[in-house]
Amino acid sequence: MDFRFSQREDMLRKAVREFAENELPSRMEAMEETGEFPIDLMKPMAQLGITGVITPTQYDGVGLGYVARTIVLEELGRVCAAMPMAMQVHHMACANLNDFGNEAQKKKYLSRLARGETMGCVAVTDPTGGSDLIGMKTSAEPKGDKYILNGRKCFITNSHTSDFWIVIARTAEGAKGLSAFIVDKGTPGAKVGRKEHKFGLRGANTGELVFDNCEISKETLLGQEGGGLAVAIKTISETGRTGMAAAALGILTAVYEEAGKFASERVLYGKPISTLEAIQFYMAEIYSQLEICRLLCYRASWLKDQGMRCDNEAALAKYYTCEAAANAAKKAVEIHGSYGIMKEYAVQRLLRDAMVTIPAGGTAEIAKVVLGRAALAPFKK
Template sequence: MDFKLSEREELLRKSTREFAESEITPKIEAMEETGEFPVDLLKPMAKLGITGIIAPPEYGGVGLGYLARTIVLEELGRVCAAIPMSMQVHHMAIAALKDFGTEEQKKKYIPPLAHGETMGCVAVTEPSGGSDVLGMQATAALKGDKWILNGRKCFITNSHTSAYWLVIVRTGEGPKGLSAFIVEKDAPGAKTGRVEHKFGLRGSNTGELVFDNCEIPKENILGQEGGGLGVALKTVSESGRTGMAATALGILQACYEEAGKFASERVLYGKPIAALQAISFYMAEIYTELDICRLLCYRASWMKDQNMRFDTESAMAKSYTCDAAARCAKKAVEIHGAYGIMKEYKVQRLLRDAMVTISAGGTGEIGKVVLGRAALAPFQKKG
């Protein structure tokens, strides 16, 4: 077993950290105020290989794996989690195209995404309930050489900043009645709806996509007709859960640093509060959670890079890390006393951001449904 990162991965961490501190930090206040994603960061992120990190070189990407992606998302999340939130969904769109696209689709859509010319989004959730994927009601019907889409998707990350939307809708009955499509934002009848105003991850754009007799070419189906559930499950499990977990890992790292610095500087009773056993116990818990989560996140990404099956490990990394980030952010706020809830202090943003990671990409309860099934599988009677 080898827990050492390669020189390349360490360099990637260093360059992403420097970029995040110098280029993202000055934009945080505006993101918090406006709730808008800073699209001008796309080109510099493309230059560093962040936008196209998992895209194959033959389609304009840098062709690195999921462990490298996790390190990059973690470093971005340490500074501002809204950025990796949007980036990880952008990567999901690239992954779905890579896994299910035809050669023509890959050639047409992956390079502009990898080069940061635009963003991608993946739209599954509807007002009828995100956990109940089969309850979705948006439809597509083939009419001549066009698919006609009708319906509405909600809570979609990058909805208003993406030119390419990967959308799962109904083309028939039951689990085999879902299909995936590539919709270009300017397609006739494709519209963006409301923008959501979230209390956390403010700089990550979340909103609605509306399809009103939206016409797309017949060849814009992604994968097989009826294969939409498979596209959604693979993309959410492999790229979505690892991406959300890495974002939350960055929040956890920031909690550790902010709490440690404050505890060492704040003096009570003539000594830094770090000398109080209760505070050092809080720090010990944050430190341990950070280590557990880093191991879970890196293991899941490493398994993807080894072509191993890892749906249980990605669900574990996602649900544990997002919950741990919220628990540790609460502790970090408490260590700060009243300062912790003041806008000037980063910890209040960390708590808000951590809370938002819990339901995005599949709720904690759905994560536990997956894990409960895996935990009990060895004890189930066959036949």
Template structure:
């Protein structure tokens, strides 16, 4: 089965729509984003107005209800032109997960239509300076004060930190794995602030900065799910949204890296003909194409299963690991082919290589992905979020199959994303 066989006519139309938008609206701004490295607000707002952030939000709340394969295509096509814009889209798509899966009916009615129409960009904030991927090591805390909660602490590497309107923040409300809870925190709340945006190695235009909570008071109604659901919210969001979203960013960058390389070897002349005529170059390009085809198949297969309501946690984990590794391997191969020309900052490859490195850590590093896959192989897997939350992960009728019922919750919870 090829990757294309997973796509319906609706998927293909969506791909062409996003591709045309990216070429017309995003491509002209890439050079400016690279030179300024500031947060790109106008383009992010324009992307949100297309309705794509609500791709997995049900139509009853104003969303597309198109599912995770459609989400993958949107992120992939944006990332082919700009990794930063793909990252902006995926970070806010990730921010919807907590509300879709754990939000109250009131929270869904209040926030999902605004996210779907592009007037609200959500985020999720879990990582802290002293704990990294070790979620149970977090120290940020919420204390009940009458009808409110007061939040204190810091969160780092928050995707869309400087663009987000609504931050889903996981903090401590007690001890151990049952002592984490999630809250919705509006960006204009007193006690909420951001540290200045810092230029990063790549993804110029995107922000993944630090949130500071200084006795930030929010109403108790902003609690997502129940007290103690924080770890479940963080981990399910990472599995069902974070990993496939970063997979799609890596896939789009991988596509762009190969396109840049094939263009280069067809145009650059050596020994009386194009570089593409040399067997050694063909071998390297063939390696890149093989990696891309394998990575794309893994990506589409995993989110197709998710749209069908099938258990696929390990498929999503494997797709993220495979796509990140493959895109970075092809980035190195592309640099070998370009040689000194690849080091020039006026060439797209130099930007693409820097952007590709940014996909490794979010939603779990490669080591964390391998740890989870080892648990599967050793029979120590801790259940399937994709199956437990199947009613809210399946795509709309016409693009999905039968959805199985929920399973019981696991008796133990994982510590790492």
């Protein structure tokens, strides 16, 4: 076992930290106000290897893998968690195309994502099928050498900022009746719908996609017809959950830093409040959660890099880190007294952002369904 990062990984962390600290703070007020993602940062992020971190070099990525990706998302999230929210879904689209795309699709779409020319978007959730993927009603009815898409996708990250969308839709009844498609923005009958106004992660765009008799060719099929459930599950359970876990890890790191700074600076009874045992215990809890979550997040990503199974570990990292970030943020707000709920202090945003990570990428309850299955597997008769 080796718990050290490589020199290359340390250099990547340093470069992304510098980028995040230099570029993001000046953008955050506007992101909070408007809910708009700063799309002009895609190019500099591409130059740093952020957009193409898991994409092979032959498709213009840097192919550094999932531990590197977790470093990137953690560092962005430490400053502004809306960034890794958007980037992690971007990476989900990259993984989908890399794992299931044919050569023409990879050349056309994957390279553009790696180069930061557009954002990746994966539309699984629809109003009738959130946790219940099979319950989705968005349909892609086969018609000759075409499909006719009808329905609505909701809560989709990068819906309005992406030039194409990976859409899971029903081509037949049942679990084997789902298929994945690449739909270009501008295809007649396909449009963006409502933009959501979330209370956290505001700068990451979340919205609807609407399909009304939208005709798409057979070439838009990603993978096999009927293979959509596999596309959705692989991307959510590996790339999605490790990504949301890393974003929450960034929030947790920021929570620790903000709480520690405030506790050392706020003076009561003639001494910093960090000398009070109650505050030390709060800090001990936040610090412990941070250390535990770091191990969970990097283990899941490392397993993925080794080509080993990581779905249970990713579910654990996602569930535990998102909950820990929200609980720690609440404690940090309390450490701040009434200052904690004021807009000028970051901890109120961190609490809002942490709460939004919980349902994104699958709820805590769904993670527990996965973990319950894993916990009971050795006892199965």
